[in-house]
Amino acid sequence: MTRRALLRGLGGTGAAALLAGCGVPPAYVEPDDRAGRDLSAGERVLAFANWPLYIDTDEDDEARRPTLEAFTRRTGISVRYTEEINDNDEFFGKISPSLMNHQETGRDLVVISDWMAARFVRLGWVQEMDRSRQPHVARHLDPLLRAPAFDRGRLHSVPWQSGITGIAYNRRKLGREIRSTRDLWADDLRGRVTLLSGLDESFALLMQGNGVDVTRWTADDFHALCEQIEGLVRRKHIRRFTGNDYIKDLSTGDVLACQAYSGDVIQLQADNPDIAFVVPEEGAELWAESLLIPNLAAHKTNAEQLIDYYYEPEVAAELAAWVNYVCPVPAAQAVLADSGDEDRAALAEDPLIFPDAAMRRRLAIARDIGPEERTEFARRWNAIVGL
Template sequence: MADLSRRSLLRGMGGIGSAGALAAVAGCGVPPAYVEAADRAAGDRSDRDRKLVFANWPLYIDVDDHDAQRRPTLDAFRRRTGISVTYTEEINDNDEFFGKISPALMNHQPTGRDLIVISDWMCARFVRLGWVQEMDRAAQPHVTENLDPLLLSPHFDPGRRHSVPWQSGITGIAYNRKKLGREIRHTADLWKDDLRGRVSLLSGLDEAFAMLMQGDGVDITRWTADDFHRMTDRVRALVRKGHIRRFTGNDYIKDLDSGDVLAAQAYSGDVIQLQADNPDIEFVVPEEGAELWAESLMIPDLADHKRNAERLIDYYYRPEVAADLAAWVNYVCPVPAARDILASSKDKERAALAEDPLIFPDDAIRKRLAIARDITSKERAGFAKEWNGIVGL
């Protein structure tokens, strides 16, 4: 099990440095950095060059129990296809990685990578700039058949033509039920007097805003600027009252474990690890709803091995492979059919994962999940400035 959340590593606040400048440019007509669809493909070398380069986050793939350098699912892919994979764990922050590869992409040069995994809000930026290629779904029958319908059509990429989820998760509420002495079922339950000074929220704008809006009854698939400002007014007032203890990255884990915080805005993937160490911690998807998010696979412009990359993506959408990955990383699996594979396992711990709603949300939870429309490039600078002023960044 991964002991750090991919989501907890995100620090992309928007409007910062070169990434923020490019995002602002992207909102003004057709930006100088934009790449037309006809100019995105390279002469693909997949048939004669049986390899690909895959850039991912740390601790986001299965590893061998006896050799941390071996990754069983990738080894099986090589044996099945003859395609070798150079796998790098070089993505630690969305904006940082954007800054690393954006000079090549804006100057219409190859990045040296055939496949990358970034958060969907950052995927939106790549799609707007024309920096990723449309995938050939005819070459990806398992994606077509097995991709979770909840993840099929995010606002930034209807039909998932340019992106495919690697793993998914939920931003909800984690709380210590024993110490709090009551249930939390609604976002508004966080604002009750017995939690004054004992609540934390996430500091990242892209991670925090959706669930807070949903608590006000907003449809996050089509939220407006008025919805955003109403949410920030509420949060600002709570800060002034001393109700919110602080804004955090993944350090809410430490605060919950110590009892300094009794309830925290949290990521589902983190809570599985927390519960292993502290069974009093519970995770709840508020009745008003919570955000379903993903970190997704994309093929950058001028990738040399596009077809090989498409084959690897499709391979991870085989239910048995998705099950192996889910059993290791413990995030929401984007392949619901993997649940039956795990349930049939003779290993009791592996079989139990099939019943974990934080890996395979049940129908009641699924009805409350939504993918937020992304913050546009025109909105981002102003919204980030407002949010950062509240958070103290």
């Protein structure tokens, strides 16, 4: 099972959307009210909430996490690591009452998808990090990930892992190459294409296929896309909308091409070399799931230290070798290439972990959906998914 094979966010239609756009009293926290008393100097502990299957584990004992253990040996900071995040909206609902009421969440560090991180940043629910304590982040963070629209300069967030939403297809069964998003609409793929059901997961790649600059897309771009997809659904060109069950459809051959996540395809290719992944010529979406320090976290300095630790190229390489997503630390590529291990050297050459220059030129981080747009856009998109 891959990390993304677990249930993910519902496109912002749950508790998060309700708070963002349905008349809930203002929950914004002013900058001066975000920091709590930092107990890091006297309490060498840290509470870290993450998704399942998103960190390296020992092959003989899955309860052990080697990079975390090495961090504790080096720093003396014990990490209480919990795999409690299975869905962005669900986790939002779990901790939002504390954040909107100016209370501690009991967590010093969390990992959430950037479209949800955008909401946390807008609401003032996360603290700005002290980059003077994070020299490795400052030096090694991938330039492509440094300036998302929702967090200029990445002052409040740091990517844990990154990935690409592109197109996966069965090269042998299709009998041709796919190079463009427009290729999905060819007659020979009628009824054999799936798209992702989540609004935040799906819209950017499809807009890019229409030539839209997704760093500054507009409402008109969105509605034009919806009209296009509605027509394709009514003509039964699109087989269905999926979560991560596209993996099964593609593996069995029921689907020949689909929207897909780069990390999933690496796993699929291990069993079926006919599965290909393409970043279309019009571009694909680069996304991240990022580390954030919630307001009033009791161990902020410890959290900043752990974040910086994972940006050391040697540590980033260990994590990349295990999770197989796009590594946000390009310098880790040389570590894997020079490891003397054949399998790790092969990972260093995989463009789905370390995109090459040609691929990088076609990647973009999409502007997130703002709170004033979300209710309307989610309603329209979900109506299409339900057709």
